[in-house]
Amino acid sequence: MFSFGFIFRETRNNLRWNITLVLATVVAVWVSLTLFGASLIIREGVQQATQRWQGGIEFIVFMNPDATEDQLVAVEAGLSENPEVESWDFFDKNQSYNEFVTAFSNQPELVDSVTPEDLPPSFRVRPTVTNSEAIEAVANSFNARPGVRLVSLPLDAIRVLQENTRQISVFVLVLSVVVLIAALMLIANTIRTAIFARRQDIEVMKLVGASNWYIRLPFMMEGVIQGLLGGLLAVPMLFLMNDLLAGFVEEDFLALLRSLVLDGGAVGGIAMMVTGIGAAMGAMASLFATGRFLDV
Amino acid sequence: MACLVRRLVSMIELDGVTKIYKGEVLALYNISCAIAKGDFVFLVGPSGSGKSTLLKLLHRQEKADHGSIWIAGREIGSLPKARVPRLRRIVGCIFQDYKLLPNKTVVENVAFALEVTGSPRSAVAEKVHPLLELVGLSRKLHSYPNELSGGEQQRVSIARAFVNRPPILLADEPTGNLDPDTSLGIMRILDEINRRGTTILMATHDSGLVNHARRRVIRLDKGRLVQDQAQGQYHA
Numbered sequence: 322m323f324s325f326g327f328i329f330r331e332t333r334n335n336l337r338w339n340i341t342l343v344l345a346t347v348v349a350v351w352v353s354l355t356l357f358g359a360s361l362i363i364r365e366g367v368q369q370a371t372q373r374w375q376g377g378i379e380f381i382v383f384m385n386p387d388a389t390e391d392q393l394v395a396v397e398a399g400l401s402e403n404p405e406v407e408s409w410d411f412f413d414k415n416q417s418y419n420e421f422v423t424a425f426s427n428q429p430e431l432v433d434s435v436t437p438e439d440l441p442p443s444f445r446v447r448p449t450v451t452n453s454e455a456i457e458a459v460a461n462s463f464n465a466r467p468g469v470r471l472v473s474l475p476l477d478a479i480r481v482l483q484e485n486t487r488q489i490s491v492f493v494l495v496l497s498v499v500v501l502i503a504a505l506m507l508i509a510n511t512i513r514t515a516i517f518a519r520r521q522d523i524e525v526m527k528l529v530g531a532s533n534w535y536i537r538l539p540f541m542m543e544g545v546i547q548g549l550l551g552g553l554l555a556v557p558m559l560f561l562m563n564d565l566l567a568g569f570v571e572e573d574f575l576a577l578l579r580s581l582v583l584d585g586g587a588v589g590g591i592a593m594m595v596t597g598i599g600a601a602m603g604a605m606a607s608l609f610a611t612g613r614f615l616d617v
Numbered sequence: 618m619a620c621l622v623r624r625l626v627s628m629i630e631l632d633g634v635t636k637i638y639k640g641e642v643l644a645l646y647n648i649s650c651a652i653a654k655g656d657f658v659f660l661v662g663p664s665g666s667g668k669s670t671l672l673k674l675l676h677r678q679e680k681a682d683h684g685s686i687w688i689a690g691r692e693i694g695s696l697p698k699a700r701v702p703r704l705r706r707i708v709g710c711i712f713q714d715y716k717l718l719p720n721k722t723v724v725e726n727v728a729f730a731l732e733v734t735g736s737p738r739s740a741v742a743e744k745v746h747p748l749l750e751l752v753g754l755s756r757k758l759h760s761y762p763n764e765l766s767g768g769e770q771q772r773v774s775i776a777r778a779f780v781n782r783p784p785i786l787l788a789d790e791p792t793g794n795l796d797p798d799t800s801l802g803i804m805r806i807l808d809e810i811n812r813r814g815t816t817i818l819m820a821t822h823d824s825g826l827v828n829h830a831r832r833r834v835i836r837l838d839k840g841r842l843v844q845d846q847a848q849g850q851y852h853a
Contacts, residue, residue, distance in 0.1 A: 324732065324735050324736070324737060324738075326738065327732045327733065327735075521716075521718055521719075522718055522729075524716065525716055525718060525729065525730075526729075526733045527702075527705075528676075528678075528705065528710055528716065529705065529706075529709075529729075529730040529733060529734065529777065529778075529781070530702040530703065530704070530705030530706035530733075530734055530781070531702060531733035531734060532699075532702045532734075532735075533698075533699060533702070535733055535734075535735070536733075
C-alpha cells in the first residue's frame with residue numbers, strides 16, 4: 322500500500338520547518354534559471370536575426386545631393402535591369418529628411434542645422450542573392466556610376482553585431498552555468514539540513530518498517546518543488562526581458578536590432594524548457610543528497 | 618529433516634550465531650536456540666552480555682558474522698536491504714529509551730507507525746484508539762511525550778510497536794528506567810499481548826520481574842548462552 326497523502330504531508334512539513342533555507346534556495350534557482358533563460362533568448366535572437374539579415378539584407382545607394390535627374394534615371398535603369406536586384410525603393414530628399422528628423426529627434430540642434438536640400442536622395446535595394454560576397458559585388462557595381470556618392474553595405478555592422486551578441490550570450494551562459502551549479506549545491510544542502518532536522522523521525526520510520534522510498538520521497542519531492550518554483554518564477558522574468566529588449570530596439574531606426582526580439586511562442590518554449598530544467602535540477606540534487614546523507 | 622520441521626514450527630531460530638564488532642570485540646559466540654510461536658521468553662544477563670546485540674540481529678539492525686537466523690521460517694542474514702522493512706513489520710521492537718517523537722502527540726506517535734507503512738488514514742483511526750485503550754492511555758491521546766511519565770511513555774512505545782499486529786515483539790529492557798510498580802504494569806500489558814498470540818522476547822536484568830513471571834529464561838554471559846530453562850529463575 323502507498324499513501325500519497327502521507328508523502329505530501331511530510332513534504333509540506335519539511336518545507337515548512339526549513340522555510341528560510343527553502344526560500345533562499347528558490348531565489349538562487351530563480352536567478353540562475355533567469356540568467357540561463359536569458360542566454361538562450363539571446364542565442365535564439367542572434368540565430369533568428371542572422372537568418373533574417375541574410376534573407377532580407379538591403380544596401381543603400383546614396384546619390385550626391387546635387388545629382389541630376391539623368392543620373393537618377395540611369396541608376397534606376399541599372400537597378401531595373403540587374404537580375405540580382407529583387408526590388409528597390411527610392412527615397413527622395415524630403416523622405417530622407419523625415420527619416421533623419423525621426424532618427425535624431427533627441428538632438429534638435431542637429432535637426433535644425435540640416436535642411437532637406439543637404440540630404441542625399443537614395444535607393445534602398447534588396448538583392449536576390451543572400452551571401453555577403455555576392456551582395457558586395459552587386460553593390461559595388463553601382464559605386465562608379467555618375468552621381469553616386471557612396472554605396473552603404475550593413476554587412477560590417479551585422480558582423481560586429483553578431484560578434485558582440487555572441488560574446489554576450491556566451492558570457493551570460495557561462496555565468497548562468499556557474500550559478501546553476503551553486504543552486505544545485507544549495508538544494509542538496511537544504512535537503513541535507515532537512516534530513517538532519519528529521520533524523521529522529523527517520524530513525525523511527527526505519528525501525529517500524531517504512532520502505533526506503535517512503536523515507537526518501539518526501540525529501541526528493543522537496544527538492545523537485547524548490548527547483549520547479551525557481552523555474553516558474555523565472556518564466557515571467559524571461560517574458561519581461563524580451564519585452565524590455567523589444568522596447569529598446571524600437572528606437573533603432575535601421576531596424577537592424579529588431580530581428581533580435583523573439584515572439585511570444587519562442588519565449589514560451591524557452592520558458593517551458595527552463596521550468597523543466599528547474600524540476601530536473603531539484604530531482605538531481607535531491608537524489609544525490611538522499612543517496613549520500615540518508616542511510617536507508 | 619528434524620531441523621527443517623523445527624524451523625517451520627519455530628517463530629525464531631538461531632543456529633551457531635556469532636557476532637564480532639570491529640573484528641575483535643566478541644559480542645555473541647555460537648548461539649543456537651529456537652523460540653516457538655506464542656512463547657514469552659526472557660533474555661537475561663548482566664550488562665555487556667550480548668542481549669541487545671541479539672535483539673539487533675533479530676531486527677536486522679546488525680548482521681551476524683557467522684551462523685544463521687530464521688524468522689517465521691525465513692533466513693534473514695541474506696535478506697536484501699530493500700526487504701528489511703518487510704521483516705520489521707513482522708518484528709515489532711520496544712526500546713528502553715522509548716524513541717518517541719517529541720513533536721507528536723500520543724495518537725500521532727502510534728499512528729506514525731501505520732502511516733509510514735502505507736496504511737490509509739481511515740485504518741489509522743480504527744486501529745490506534747482501541748490499542749491506546751488496551752495500554753491504558755485513552756485519556757491522554759493528545760498529550761505530548763514530555764507531558765507523560767516514564768511508564769506512560771513506555772506504554773505509548775508498546776502501542777506503536779504492536780499497532781501493525783506483528784507476530785513477534787522484541788523488548789529491549791522496557792522496564793530499565795521504571796520503578797517496580799510501573800514495571801509490573803508494563804509486564805501486564807506485554808502478557809496481554811502475548812495472550813493474543815504474539816511471540817515475545819524480552820531482554821532484562823530485572824530478576825524480580827523474571828522470577829515472578831515464571832517464564833522461559835535464556836541467559837547470556839560474555840556473549841555465550843549459559844542457561845535455557847522453561848519456567849526459569851534468574852539471580853543477577
